[in-house]
Structures are given as structure tokens and as C-alpha cells.
Amino acid sequence: MKPSAIVGLLAAALPGAAFADSFLEPAGPIASGQLSHFGVISALMLIVIVPMFVALPIVLYRYRRGGKGTYRPDWEFNWGLELLIWGVPVVLVVALGTALWRQTIVGDPYRALGPDPLVVEVVALDWKFLFLYPEQGVATLDLLALPEDRPVTLKLTSGTVMQSFIVPSLAGQIYAMAGMQTQLNLVAEETGDFTGRNTQYNGLGFATQSFTARVMSADAFASWVETTKAQGSALDADGYARLLPSSVVSAPVLYSQFTPGLFDQVMAGFAPGMFQNHGHAGMPAPPAPHQGHDHTPEAAQ
């Protein structure tokens, strides 16, 4: 069964189409790959599930007390059945494992999805997300503006407790942790507003910690950057410090510029021992040389 058919079936049983903002209605290749993988694994698993649902009622009926089945109280083993019940799951796990390996490599959040990605630096705060656009020089709070069809590399860290960042329609989640950097690569193939949020409990404002991922055409994105540059305020180290206390942001905030290297300073702030002048946690420290390692949430060096 094709994954889309499974989803179609599920959808038929639903009051209204309610998938918006979930990976059930993907808006990019990563999320749609995850959805079809979901379908493939589910379909393969039916190989062990269907026999149980078929056989159990038959066995119960036939061998119920008073039923027609022959009573063999000492029957306890059969090599043919034994090979079947070990063999089928083993073969199945080989198939599932192969599918898993492929999808995990292809869907690796660290894998770049094309040349010249738009880099967005994400700082998870209580209970909001700060997005920094080093190339464009603008920043936002709780608004992730993205151009359509251009690969995006999100670099994530946290200015507070661990959080888990997700925009379900575009890609799966990854943790943002203080003093460390993780990565998430994605491409948005549809314009529109998608909900993103933190899924890792981080206190009273957790339930309302969501943001809008706004995908626009390349031109619209360019003009959005220009408008933001023209009208927003600037974000410096003091401005960042004012974001640290816990709060829920009711409407997105736009910044026309931000202190370059702010992202690295945020990370470095949690690893002062690794810097020459031993700053304190949370305080701005000298910018770290940018590290381009893949695949490990690296501590700031």
C-alpha cells in the first residue's frame, strides 16, 4: 500500500482536513520523505500483525473448551513452525533495517540539501525563538521567514534549558542545547504559513511556545529583508540580555540588524573556561572562530 493511500484512508475517517501544520501535509522533501517512510514501515509491519489478527480468533474458536479442535495437552514443539516464527521476523527486520538505514542517511538533518544554503541561526529562549540571518543581517523573534525552493541550514543553540525545535510540515525536530550547536537542513517547496514549536517541556509558557514559519517566493523574501532592514530596531548584546527572562511573545518582533557573531557569543557564554578571559555564563564573550564540523553538537571551542 502506498503511504499516500494510508493517509487517504485515515483522512476519510476524520472530521475535516486537520493535517495542516503536521507532517501529514508535508511542504518539503524532508517531511514528505518522513511521511512516506512512515507508510513503508507500517505496511511492512502488517506482515507480522495481520497473521495474529487472523489466526487468533480461529484458534480461540477451534480450541475453545468444547470446540472441535483435537486436544493435545503435551504438544509443545514443531521445527517447521519454529523456523517460521523466528525466520519471518528476522527477514522482516533485515528489510526494515535496510529501509531504516537508507532513510536515516538521506533524511539526516545535518546533510546539506544543495549549494548555497540560506543560513539561519536559531537561539532557543524561554519561551520564544530568536532567528538570526547572518547573510541578510536581520533578525526576528518568533518568525522564521524562508524563501521557497532554496536550501536552508538552521544552526541551533539554546540560551536556556534544552529545547526541541520543529516545523512539522518542513522537517523533523532536533534539540537545541546551551553551549552546543546542532543543525537542521530543509527546503520549503510551498509558500504559506506553517506552525513551528518547541516540543521539550521548559516551564509555564511551554504550551504557547510556537512561532510562524513563513515561506515566500524568492522575490518576496528579498523584499521582506529590505522592509525589515528599513523598519525594525537593532539587537545588540544588551538587547539580547533583555530577551533572557522568561516570557511569551504575542506577536513576532523584527530587528533591522544584530551584533555580528551574536550566535557564537551565546554559545561561548556557556563555555567560558574554553575562552581566554574566563567570562561568566550568560555574559557576552569574545566571538569564537566559526566551526564547521558536521554531525556532532560541538561545544564552542
Added chain:
Amino acid sequence: MNWELIFGQIKWTSFVFAGMIENPSLSEAIASGAGSIAVLGALATVILLTVKGWWVPLWRDWLTSVDHKKVGIMYIAIALVMFARAVIEAALMRAQQLAATEGAGFLSADHFGQLFSTHGTIMIFFVAMPFITGLMNYVMPLQIGARDVSFPLLNAISLMLTMAGAILIMVSLVVGQFSTGGWSAYPPFTGIEFSPGEGVDYWIWAVSLGSIGSTLTGLNFAVTIYKKRCPGMTLFRMPLFTWTTLCTSILMIFAMAPLTAATVMLALDRYAGFHFFTNGDGGNMMNYANLFWLFGHPEVYILILPAFGVWSEVVATFSSKRIYGYTSLVYATMCIAVLSFAVWLHHFFTMGQSANVNAIFGIATMIIGVPTGVKVYDWLLTMVGGRIRFSTAMLYHINFLLTFILGGMTGVLLANPGVDFQVHNTLFLVAHFHNMIIPGVLFGMFAAVQFWFPKVFGFRLHEGLGRASFWCFAPGFLLAFFPLYWLGMMGATRRTYMWSEPAYLPWLALAMLGAALILAGFALMVMQIVVSVRQRAQLAAPLGDPWDGRALEWSIPSPPPAWNFAVLPAVSSQDPFYEAKKAGIAYRSPTTYEDIEVPRNTATAPLIGLFACAWAFALVWHIWWLVIASFVLIWVVVIARSFATDTEETIPAATVKAANEAFLAAARAAPGVSRDREMTSENRGRALPESLEGRSGAISTGPAVEVLS
């Protein structure tokens, strides 16, 4: 006067009722109500014990007992009391999530945070763990033909440490707040910087006490199974429940240690300014995640393996047939036990390690599905060629087979990093682990209660109410949790006290209905026990074998005497009691009797438990004088005990002989009851073995289940 020197950080505002006075709201009223129930429940217990004059018997016969059977019963009593609290919390959270789709609901965010934290912590550490530990305590020594565990006093100490942890969590209802960090208590959120106050400390010390108790239990049971099996009981003649107990004990020994290390390190962070898991200063919470799940994943197998053992006993007994694939089941159990240590990373695929690492742990997780799948089909094949009776325990088993493999399917889905990236931290995950733990572990324990209750108390449970309870629990579970899969796929996160997505509403309503059915099932189960106690005369089955059982525990009277076996049995096959009945040599008098030594009751364990509870409470509230005093007292008790030499008493052979011969004579004189009269008052515990009936056709008329009045 420096009050802080005496009371630590406790203030009058620490009491839950202060919140209601200072800041009245429905949420505070519910908190105060819960606190009142805890206080009134404790008061009612005290009054009942006083009025009935039960203090002395409670102390003399129960709290100071080191008999593995009484210890087991007390473990299960703790589990049931704590279950009542945690299941009500679950229903409250369901109601809140339903009410909070359009508005804020009736619980505050903070109250909701405490609820999901206590619910998870209690269900895992103070319901599931004591339930399986109590069951293993009661049944395993009987199945291997032993008179007790290897270290009876240590066993009682494990119980009392667990009880101390449970009491501490109950105290947190009344004094102070609980953690909002969930049952896994991830730092840095649970560190002192982000969670000041006593909440996380309650979690740390309650869990630490429970985990030390479980470590000791694991050591005790493993040694017992290795050293105390009766003559002829080779490893491959052990009943499957004993096998799963052995594997669980080994898991407990190795898996509880990382948890204890993690909680102690978190405590050092919080109390002493260490930086194991803090943000910055060299701390790294990823170490906590690894340590916690190095415990946490084996933990789920610690819970499920004993339940697998129960299912093996139940399906063979109620199919009146030998278990299919005994050896296969044993190897599958051991595979699961070993593999359970190789998959912990799947709890944090989203932490940013390389795709290869994720893939390896994903595949390792799937591999566990192989032995588990084998077991499921072994149970199905056990029914083939049997004569299946649809008793309550068997209904639970059938329900288990169908729902557990669906949970297995979602487990395999979650083992895929690509899928996990989407549904991690959502209600899909919540649905998955409840799907494994409720039909697997919890219903396994309920089936075990139906199955072994007559062994423990000498009378059966009321079958009609048992089935009624099942028919609430099973559909209740489906309704309560299957909508959560869908909600999770739609992106509903866990631990969320309010929503902004109206599409969730119908599914949350279904889940609420399910929760109501589960509560009804629990009420019926309590009613079943109450009614059964009242009708114990009609339900009595003192002759010990109400279900045509197969292992040694069914060959002795119900309830068993303090010494379990008058003469240690010698076995020469699997299913020794079944074989003895088949060969017509059951209930034979032994040739000689000997004096039996049993350990004396001692106040050591309850005193250690009491002081450990005081110590933990004092730590939570920084009452340093009490920390020191109770810690010293714990060791004073240990040292004092080490001087006691007269720790055993002798039961003369004549006493044993009189009791045993009376039982054997009664058993021999009683007519065997055929399986279609099993649920009637004719069943006094002497079974007419199904395999000796030699019929395959019609069964006698008359109701199979007698309705008692």
C-alpha cells in the same frame, strides 16, 4: 529563635492549603482537595487501626515480617494505593486537556506540570515496580520449591525503602510542590537555576530510595534463583515466570545503578554547586540523558519481562496445555534482556549525533522486535491443541496479544530516526509507551492477581465482577490511547496543558471517554475485591489448586503455611505438579518430616525505612539536624542488628506434620472438580486434571460461572 534551624525551608505557605487561602482558584482547590484526601486517608487509617485494635497485629504480623509472601503482599498493596492516586491524576490531565482546547481549562500550567511529573514517576517507580517486585516475591520462591528468598531481611529492607519513597511522594501532596520536570527529570531544567525549590528534590530522593530498594531486590532474587532451587529443579525445568524473574533481576542489578548515579549527581548539582549537568561551567546534560536512559530502557524490560512470565503461566494453565516452545521462550527472554542494554540512544535520536549512530541504534531497537515477536507467536501456538477457558485472566491475555503487537508496530516506527524526528515528544510517543505498559505490564499484573489471588488468600475472586472490570479496562484503554496516536501525528505535543488547535477536540473527547471507562474498570476491580472478601466462604479454595495448575506453587495449601513446603519437593521434569497429577502421585504423604528453621520477625527493616523516609524528607527541606540524626539512626539500626545472633526460630517437625497431613487428607478426600465447574462454589481447590478427563466433545450443562448472592 531561628526557626529555619528547626524546620529548614518549610514555611506555613509550603502547605498546600495555603495556596487555596492566598490565591483561591479551581486549580488550587483541586490541589487542596488532593492534599485533604491524603491527610484524611492517613487519619482514617490511623482511626481504623486504633478502633479495630489492629496496630499490634499490623506491627507484629506484617511490618516486622521477613516472610517473602507477606513482603510480596505489602509491595502489591503499595502499588494499588499508588495506582489509585496516579490514575486519578491521569483522568484529571485528560479532563484538563479536553477543557483547554478553546480556553485555559481549569488547571494552572504549574499544577499540570506537577501532575504529569507525579503521574509518570508514581506509575513507573511506585506502581509498576512494586507490583512486579511483589509478584516475583510471592510467586518465585514457591515456583522453585524454596522456603524463602536467600536474604529475607534484605528483602524486607528493600520493601521498606520503596515504601519510604512512596510515602515521600504522598507527603509532597501536602507539603510543598513537586517537580515539573517529568518522570525523566531532564536537566538543565531540573537544575537549581531553572527549578529552585523543593520539587525536584522530592523527585530525586523518592526515586533514589526506590532505586536502591530495587537494586537490592535484584541481587536478592538472582541469588535466590541460583542457589535455592529445590532438588532436581535444573534451570531448564524452571517455570517461565521464574525465568523472567531471573532475567529481570539481572537487569535490575545492572540498570538501577546508572539511575542512582544520575540522581545523586543531579543532587550534587543542586545541593553542592557541582556542574555535572548544568548549562556552562563544564556541565553537560547529554551525560544525564545517557545515564538516565541507560537505566530507562532496560527499565521497560524490567517491567515487561515478569509480565511475559505471567502471560506464559496464564496461557498454559487456561489452555490446559504445555507451553509451546519453552526453550524458545527462554532464549527469547534472554535475548531481550541482553539487547535491552544496546538501544538506549533511541530515546534521543534528536540530540544531533551522526546518522550512522542513529541508524545503528534504530536497527538494534528493531532487532528486539524479533524475540518479542517469537514470544507472541509462541503464546498463540500454546493455545493450539488446547482446551481454552475464557477466564478473566485469559481475557486479559487475548487482549494483550492483539494490542501488544500494535504497540510493537508503533515501537518499530519510533525506532526509525526519520519517523521519530516527527513524533518524538508528541502524544504519539505517549500512546506508544502506554500501549506497551498498560495491556502488557499493568493488565499482566491484573491477570496475575486474578490467577494467584486464590493461592495467596485461599479464596477465588468473583469471576463476574472480574470480567465486568476487564470489559471496562480493555476498551477503555483503546479509547483512551489510540486517539493519542493520531493526535501525535497531527503534532500535539506531550506535557501540554492547553491547545490552540480545535481539530484536536474530537480525539481528546474520545480519549476522555476512555479514561472514564478505565476509572470505571478500576472501581469494578475494587468492588470485585470487596465482594470477594465478603463471599470468601463460597469462594474458598483452600486445597490449593483452583485452576488445574502446573507448577509447584499449586501443590501446597492456599494460603501457604509460613514454611511453604513441609518437605522440600524433588522434581524431575518441567510442570512438576501437572506431571504428578497425571501420574496419580500428587498429594502423597512424605515419609519423614524434619524441623524447619524460619527467620524471626524483626523491627530492623521498618526502622530503616522510617529513618530513610525522615532522612529524605529532611534533605528535601534542608532540615540539617534531621538529616544527620536520621542518617546516624539508620546505621545504628544496622549495627545493632549485626549483634543479634538469635535470628531464627524452629518449627518442630510435629507441627509441620500435623498441618501438612491434615491438608493432604483433605485434598485426597475432596472430589476433583472438572474445569466446567471451575468458577462455581464446588471449586475448593482440588482439580480434576483436564488431561485425565479424556473427553473432547460436549461439556456438562449448567452455568459455567456461578452468580453468587
